[in-house]
Amino acid sequence: MYCQNCGSEIDQNAMVCPYCGQVNSSSDIIRKKDIKIEEMEQKIAKLEEIVKEGSRSTTKKAGIKIFQPWIFIFPIVFLILFFTLFIILVTIR
Numbered sequence: 306m307y308c309q310n311c312g313s314e315i316d317q318n319a320m321v322c323p324y325c326g327q328v329n330s331s332s333d334i335i336r337k338k339d340i341k342i343e344e345m346e347q348k349i350a351k352l353e354e355i356v357k358e359g360s361r362s363t364t365k366k367a368g369i370k371i372f373q374p375w376i377f378i379f380p381i382v383f384l385i386l387f388f389t390l391f392i393i394l395v396t397i398r
């Protein structure tokens with residue numbers, strides 16, 4: 306094959322032209338690397354999705370942790386209200 310820049314005959318697998326230094330875009334090695342980069346990008350995209358799903362589930366868990374004190378506060382408030390009502394009823398009598 307011939308170089309796209311200077312027209313010199315170069316090896317098919319050569320990454321760069323040995324005469325002018327032009328990157329051989331049709332090189333099999335570069336093509337294979339491009340395919341590998343695409344595969345890596347797809348894998349990264351999948352990993353990002355997993356990470357996003359993971360962060361969603363952790364925020365849900367954090368939400369439960371924030372909600373937990375209310376489970377303890379609610380019966381305490383209920384007891385206070387019950388006692389105040391009891392005291393009011395006793396004082397009225």
Ligand SMILES: [Zn+2]
Pocket residue numbers: 308309310311312313322323324325326327
């Ligand atoms: Zn060249």
